[in-house]
Amino acid sequence: MDSYLAAEAPICERLRAVLPGIDRRVRVMAAPDLQGTKEAGQPTPRVDVLYHGDNRVEAQGDGRVTDIGQTWVCVVCVDNVAGIRQGVEARQDAGTLAMAVVRALTAREWHPGGGLSRLRQIASPYAASYAGGRMYLPLAFSTSFQLRS
Numbered sequence: 001m002d003s004y005l006a007a008e009a010p011i012c013e014r015l016r017a018v019l020p021g022i023d024r025r026v027r028v029m030a031a032p033d034l035q036g037t038k039e040a041g042q043p044t045p046r047v048d049v050l051y052h053g054d055n056r057v058e059a060q061g062d063g064r065v066t067d068i069g070q071t072w073v074c075v076v077c078v079d080n081v082a083g084i085r086q087g088v089e090a091r092q093d094a095g096t097l098a099m100a101v102v103r104a105l106t107a108r109e110w111h112p113g114g115g116l117s118r119l120r121q122i123a124s125p126y127a128a129s130y131a132g133g134r135m136y137l138p139l140a141f142s143t144s145f146q147l148r149s
Contacts, residue, residue, distance in 0.1 A: 015047055
């Protein structure tokens with residue numbers, strides 16, 4: 001493994017392959033895609049794939065092998081101004097897209113490869129938010145790999 005952030009590419013590739021079947025307008029964006037763009041200029045619907053940090057670092061034996069667990073957050077972002085006060089439509093749109101993300105990343109037939117473990121969904125470190133017709137629904141996933149020195 002050449003990159004500490006090696007999980008980003010297979011996560012983005014998997015979502016880009018699967019999500020257009022749910023909604024052809026969905027964009028998948030990683031941190032570099034989001035830098036320098038204001039919120040209003042970011043497309044929706046989209047899924048932002050972001051490294052949140054390590055959730056486990058454990059040295060084994062003599063310390064030459066370290067198990068590293070990472071948290072990756074996929075933020076589903078949708079705009080739907082119908083029913084803007086209560087946000088029912090935006091929540092429905094976000095919920096449908098979120099379910100597709102969870103199914104894509106935790107599917108039994110998919111593996112990220114490259115020495116990474118299968119992704120499993122974990123509790124998100126962020127709360128969902130809704131304002132002005134825009135809904136953000138964060139989903140968190142854990143993967144791990146071994147670092148050999």
